[in-house]
Amino acid sequence: MSTGATVSIGVIGLGNMGMAHAKNIADGKVPGLTLAAVASRRPAHRDWCRDNWPDAAFFESGEALIQSGACEAVLIATQHSTHPALAVEALGRDLHVLIEKPAGVHVGQARGMNEAAAHSRGAFAIMYNQRANPLYQEMRRLVTGGELGRMKRVNWIITDWYRTQSYYDSAAWRSHWAEEGGGVLLNQSPHQLDLLQWICGMPDRVRAFCHSGKWHDIEVEDDVTAYLEYPGGATGVFVTSTADAPGTNRFEVTMEGGKLLCEHGKLTIWRLAQNERDFCKTAPGGFDTPPAVQEEYQAPPSQEHVGILKAFAAHILRGEPLIAAGQEGLHGLELANAMYLSSWLGQTVTLPLDEKLYLRELNKRMEPSRAKQRQGK
Secondary structure, three states, X not given: OOOOOOEEEEEEOOXXXXXXXXXXXXXXXXXXXXXXXXXXXXXXXXXXXXXXXXXXEEEOOHHHHHHHOOOOEEEEOOOHHHHHHHHHHHHHOOOEEXXXXXXXXXXXXXXXXXXXXXXXXXXXXXXXXXXXXXXXXXXHHHHXXXXXXXXXXXXXXXXXXXXXXXXXXXXXXXXXXOOOOOOHHHHOXXXXXXXXXXXXXXXXXXXEEEEEOOOOOOOOEEEEEEEEEOOXXXXXXXXXXXXXXXXXXXXXXXXXXXXXXXXXXXXXXXXXXXXXXXXXXXOOOOOOOOXXXXXXXXXXXXXXXXXXXXXXXXXXXXXXXXXXXXXXXXXXXXXXXXHHHHHHHOOOEEOOOOHHHHHHHHHHXXXXXXXXXXXXX
8 A cells, every 4th residue: 555645657658548547647537646657659749748747757668667766656558468568567666557458468478467466565457447337337246146046148249349441550560460469359359358257257168250351451350259158057159340330239148037238328137027947947838938027227427447547546545445456357368368269279269278379379370470560561
């Protein structure tokens, strides 16, 4: 815990998310955090930051900010392949660390950060802001609490990530195995993969089909369909893409005692009058169906990103719980890695993931990608 009234924090990376986080802190939306420093490699950001945040020190690299001693905590919002090295260095200096999603490219990197955190006096958290959304919190409560019995099936279609070719062409690191380490699973869908396992638990078998460059001129995947099998017998399907227009975001969980549907920013709950398994065995008519009562969950306002930042500050200052500790970054990333590996091998893979095999297969795709970049293609 910090002994001061506030925690001085530096934001590393001023892209879309880094800038949004820095503005929230600078505008006083996060009690307990003070914006003390920012880091960006873009020269245009220097003058803007000096004009708008004159009290925040400016650094041209994350490493320089971490080594400066200008702050007690850092928020890392750079290209995700750089998260692990920056986090490990900051934790090694006993800074508190909050990283943007995902935790890295592969599970081994995430483990390295958590090992560094275990030897650091700094706190370690991940920006899984959707865990601060009351809709998903209520879904988790209903699924894990047993109120609706055991889970039978989960389906999530999350295809409202539409991206044009110009999006992929906008930055050199996008869409290359060597730089990005993956596509829609690592860039757009980490929050959904995290929520999927946070609410429904981890599957123990995965069979996935990841289509690389199906709809765009890119190396990495832009279309994924995965089938999941859970230890208790439930099954699931996860579908994501950056080419569906209009896209869909429909998350449905079927339980023995009802069903949950999260879509269009609302959560609908169906509660059966009788457990479906019991009804099936005792109903006299072959076409009988168990009666159900439908309700809509009245959710309080969602704080999302600001909620994560507030919890991070409260944890450092008063020892209050984090919404998503750094350890939580492992699970959704392992699920993404399992989907890749299944697709590459053309077979079902079991969890826990064979991390060494995954890294070998990933390197097979990274090496030719690096060669292309060296040749300027």
